[in-house]
Amino acid sequence: MLVSDFDFELPEELIAQHPPEVRGSSRMLRVDRATGAVADDYFRRLPEHLRAGDLMVLNDSRVLPARLYAVRAGLSTQANSPSPTGRIEVLLTQQLGPGEWSALVRPGRKVPVGETLLFPDDSGAAVLSAEVLSAGEFGERTLRFAADARFLEKLDRIGHMPLPPYIHRDDSGEDKARYQTVYAQTPGSAAAPTAGLHFTPEILSELEGRGVQVQRVTLHVGLGTFQPVRVERLEDIRLHTEHYTLPAATADAINSALRDGRRIIAAGTTTTRTLEHCAAVGRLEAHSGSTNIFIQPGHRFRVVSGLLTNFHLPQSTLLMLVSAFLGAEKGRERALAAYAHAVGERYRFFSYGDCMLIL
Numbered sequence: 001m002l003v004s005d006f007d008f009e010l011p012e013e014l015i016a017q018h019p020p021e022v023r024g025s026s027r028m029l030r031v032d033r034a035t036g037a038v039a040d041d042y043f044r045r046l047p048e049h050l051r052a053g054d055l056m057v058l059n060d061s062r063v064l065p066a067r068l069y070a071v072r073a074g075l076s077t078q079a080n081s082p083s084p085t086g087r088i089e090v091l092l093t094q095q096l097g098p099g100e101w102s103a104l105v106r107p108g109r110k111v112p113v114g115e116t117l118l119f120p121d122d123s124g125a126a127v128l129s130a131e132v133l134s135a136g137e138f139g140e141r142t143l144r145f146a147a148d149a150r151f152l153e154k155l156d157r158i159g160h161m162p163l164p165p166y167i168h169r170d171d172s173g174e175d176k177a178r179y180q181t182v183y184a185q186t187p188g189s190a191a192a193p194t195a196g197l198h199f200t201p202e203i204l205s206e207l208e209g210r211g212v213q214v215q216r217v218t219l220h221v222g223l224g225t226f227q228p229v230r231v232e233r234l235e236d237i238r239l240h241t242e243h244y245t246l247p248a249a250t251a252d253a254i255n256s257a258l259r260d261g262r263r264i265i266a267a268g269t270t271t272t273r274t275l276e277h278c279a280a281v282g283r284l285e286a287h288s289g290s291t292n293i294f295i296q297p298g299h300r301f302r303v304v305s306g307l308l309t310n311f312h313l314p315q316s317t318l319l320m321l322v323s324a325f326l327g328a329e330k331g332r333e334r335a336l337a338a339y340a341h342a343v344g345e346r347y348r349f350f351s352y353g354d355c356m357l358i359l
Helices: 043-049 151-158 173-178 194-198 201-209 248-260 269-280 317-325 331-344
Strands: 027-031 038-042 055-059 061-063 067-072 085-097 100-106 116-120 126-135 140-145 186-189 213-219 242-246 264-267 287-291 306-310 355-358
Touching: 027 043, 027 331, 038 043, 038 331, 043 201, 043 355, 055 248, 055 269, 085 116, 085 140, 126 151, 194 306, 201 213, 213 248, 213 269, 242 269, 248 264, 264 269, 269 287, 269 306, 269 317, 306 317, 317 331, 317 355
Parallel strands: 027 355, 055 213, 055 264, 061 186, 264 306
Antiparallel strands: 027 038, 067 085, 067 116, 085 100, 100 140, 116 126, 126 140, 213 242, 242 287, 306 355
């Protein structure tokens, strides 16, 4: 199959630039997994479509304020130079080890290996510093920050929420809360697991009150979210590696649900990829690891039997995952038909947009 097979027309005005005024008030397109039939609904009615014994799995990764602005110290300039030059945008995409991060740097041509970057606060004083260790394609860099026990605290102070490039505005105070799930716990993501942005404490309480089990995994969303697909054929797609954790309580709940034949509903593609990776490698037990699983049409789903997901970009690997979930033979056609319906009904798209429930 070709990447272009997953293209669709999307009017620019349907790309949500802000979250809905009230969290949880989004629309929800219900899609029948077996037939592709669609029905218009609202997210607040999600508990009505689940039943006692269902297992809902959430991704509790917390988004870091990972977009930073740096100035160059210069290859021959001391790190404490009072006159550094240049303004560089740095997006931290994944922690590789103590103090080491992969990042997207713009403009990359100004940031060679060996350069030192200084990250100032509003007063202009350097709060953090990092050395460029290596360079990759399309602005990718590996950075090593100077050791700092207060790194996350300082990142929170000077960093910006990493809004996706299709949101054409600077981040604001509302994004600190709204580009974060209400159950976010473990810091590490460079983008929000957006299906989870709809949940409120009240919805979670109602789900549990109806007998739906709610468990969590952690997958830190990384570089792949920001990189467009640059090959023509699906067979040539290679995703970046992302780190995950499957807790013991979640593993036990999954195995119990599988034994009993109960439904397992993944909140988001990140949760889906985590669970399907663990099943594919035969590790439905408590552990941490990394995955670059690419789920495309023809994938046999071993764990996930229901999916809550936002609407994804044309020609994206996430749209391919949704297509795979809707069937080996007609999944792509069903996914594109559902998207065409959503466009026609003026649903809001992407991170701050509406959602789909596929059961």
